[in-house]
Amino acid sequence: MSAPAIQAPRSRPAKASNFELNTWLFMRASGVLLLVLVFGHLFVNLMLGKGIHAIDFAFVAGKWANPFWQVWDLAMLWLAELHGMNGLRTIINDYATKQQTRFWLKTLLYFSAFIVLVLGTLVIFTFDPCIDPSSTLEVCRVK
Amino acid sequence: MWSWVAHRITGVTLFFFLFAHVIDTSMVRVSPEAYNTAVETYKNPIVGIMEVGLVAAFLFHGLNGIRVILVDFWSKGPRFQKQMTYGVLGIWVVLMIPFVIRHLSNVFGGGH
Numbered sequence: 705m706s707a708p709a710i711q712a713p714r715s716r717p718a719k720a721s722n723f724e725l726n727t728w729l730f731m732r733a734s735g736v737l738l739l740v741l742v743f744g745h746l747f748v749n750l751m752l753g754k755g756i757h758a759i760d761f762a763f764v765a766g767k768w769a770n771p772f773w774q775v776w777d778l779a780m781l782w783l784a785e786l787h788g789m790n791g792l793r794t795i796i797n798d799y800a801t802k803q804q805t806r807f808w809l810k811t812l813l814y815f816s817a818f819i820v821l822v823l824g825t826l827v828i829f830t831f832d833p834c835i836d837p838s839s840t841l842e843v844c845r846v847k
Numbered sequence: 848m849w850s851w852v853a854h855r856i857t858g859v860t861l862f863f864f865l866f867a868h869v870i871d872t873s874m875v876r877v878s879p880e881a882y883n884t885a886v887e888t889y890k891n892p893i894v895g896i897m898e899v900g901l902v903a904a905f906l907f908h909g910l911n912g913i914r915v916i917l918v919d920f921w922s923k924g925p926r927f928q929k930q931m932t933y934g935v936l937g938i939w940v941v942l943m944i945p946f947v948i949r950h951l952s953n954v955f956g957g958g959h
Contacts, residue, residue, distance in 0.1 A: 732916050739909040746902060751946070755953035756895070759886050761879035764872075781869070788862035795855060816866060824869045827876050836879040 727790050734783045741780040762840075765833035769841060774828055781824040789817040850932055854911050857904035864901055895954030899947055906942055910935040 750756055767773040792813050800806045834844035874882040888894055914931045918924040924931075 732912075732919070735909070735912040736916070739912065742905055742909070746905070746946075750898075750902075750953075751949055755949060756890055756898075757953055759889070761875060761882045764875050764882070784861075784865055788858065788865060791855075791858045792862055795859065820866055820869045823873050827869075827873045831875060 731787060731790060734787045738780070738783050738787060741776060741783065744776070745780060761836055764831075765836065765839065765841060768828065768831050769833060769843070778825065778828050781828070782821065785817055785820050785824075789813060850911050850914070850935070854908060854915070857908040860901070860904050861908060890954065892954055895951065898954075899950060902946055902950070903939075903943060906939050907935070910938055 749759060768777075793810065796806055796809045796813065800809055833839055833841050836844075839845075871885040871888075872882075874885045889898065911932075914928070914935050917931060918928050
């Protein structure tokens, strides 16, 4: 009677991807940062001063005159859009079963994320507070 | 189970809002008038109530996300997941109360 043959342990495929592990980790890391960034954003814009009634062009100009808020908003934009894009990718993978549907939903998703990231980034970096003729900011008075 | 469902629903809600919010903010690049018209929408009482819903969605999603992280990485996380759900709901209520009072009095109290 021969002993049962034990198969050699399977090895990891040579080109195994860590993509899903990396996105899983990204969701957690970006989530923690976003909790702080969005909480600060809401607190400053909606809780302080006159809250939502204070928000207008001059309010935005005042905030983006400070590089601190530019970096804050840029980080919030990129992290939130990528976090949300990956979340929706997961949801599409879970619920859309037809190959065609998955393809088109993801195409639409990546296209919209691209638009949001490019538009948002351009707006933060090319913002010009002086297009408001009544601006009281110092940079606008010098000209 | 229900916090998992709520996490997905709030997440999708926030994602769609982000799309709208980047578009409305981009009006600052058009003209001060275009931007002021866009944000005026947010000061409307009905939209003001929807903003309470958005902040509620954000706070739940963020706090529940911390709970998910603790379940994943903290050795005792899975054992205390239920208690942490009550913790999430408790902190959510504590944060929502001052926000609702402040925001709705801003929205309905004029202040123009």
